[in-house]
Amino acid sequence: MTTATSDSELRRIIRFMSAFTRRQAERTIDFPGGFAALDDTYALSHGNNHVLVDGRTDPEALPGRVDELMAHLSHRTVYIPDPEAAQACITPLVRAGYECSEVLLMVHTGPVPELGGAREVDLPALRGPLTESQRRFLPDVGDDVVHDLVERRAARRRGADDVRFLASHDEFGEVASWADLYIDAASGTAQIEDLVTAGSHLRQGHAGVVLDTALRMADAAGCTTVFLTALATDWPRDWYARRGFVPVGSVHCFERP
Structure with missing residues (x-):
């Protein structure tokens, strides 16, 4: 369950995550609707080697694209922040052997703490x-x-x-x-x-x-x-x-x- 927020704020969060992923990567490879973020220095880290779908893409073609982009790696990881795109891609990815989990985006809404200490x-x-x-x-x-x-x-x-x-x-x-x-x-x-x-x-x-x-x-x-x-x-x-x-x-x- 999610709490209502402005579409502009959610889009800003997703843009932030996409930009961070691109900047952090050692190299990126674009495809229609997303890109692969890759880092050969940390090849065993899923967080540094994955595919991010941040636009419109072909759901049926996605599993094959991921295999091609990540052929040099032993794992496959795909992140999709748009709910409609994720729903469209679930069936092709599960059919290809993927397991799905959901990661919540949580925004702070309370007052700024008075104390820190770290x-x-x-x-x-x-x-x-x-x-x-x-x-x-x-x-x-x-x-x-x-x-x-x-x-x-x-x-x-x-x-x-x-x-x-x-x-x-x-x-x-x-x-x-x-x-x-x-x-x-x-x-x-x-x-x-x-x-x-x-x-x-x-x-x-x-x-x-x-x-x-x-x-x-x-x-x-x-x-x-x-x-x-x-x-x-x-x-x-x-x-x-x-x-x-x-x-x-x-x-x-x-x-x-």
């Missing part, structure tokens, strides 16, 4: 916590996959003019929780991405500190639309809802091993 860090400070979290979430993958999932954060610096990595620290100075903040001051849009807490610091309030800081920084940059993504079937969506985020749209994600 601070900006760089990738070296996050490398250890990121490695721990990926092994916790994906215990069966190899070291090469973990490497790409950790190091791919460097590519995110290309995605927007203002990219910040934020972290909350414990009393000993260890990183406890972290997230990305992407700001496009020109359009007044910001995205909060990959909010994660280290396993040893769960339920200590650190994620809230990071989220509040990101919201304050986005507001200070003049962003009137601040959004994040959350799986429609997972618990974080409820946690975000309690902090003032409402679903305004969704992205359909199609994956095939």
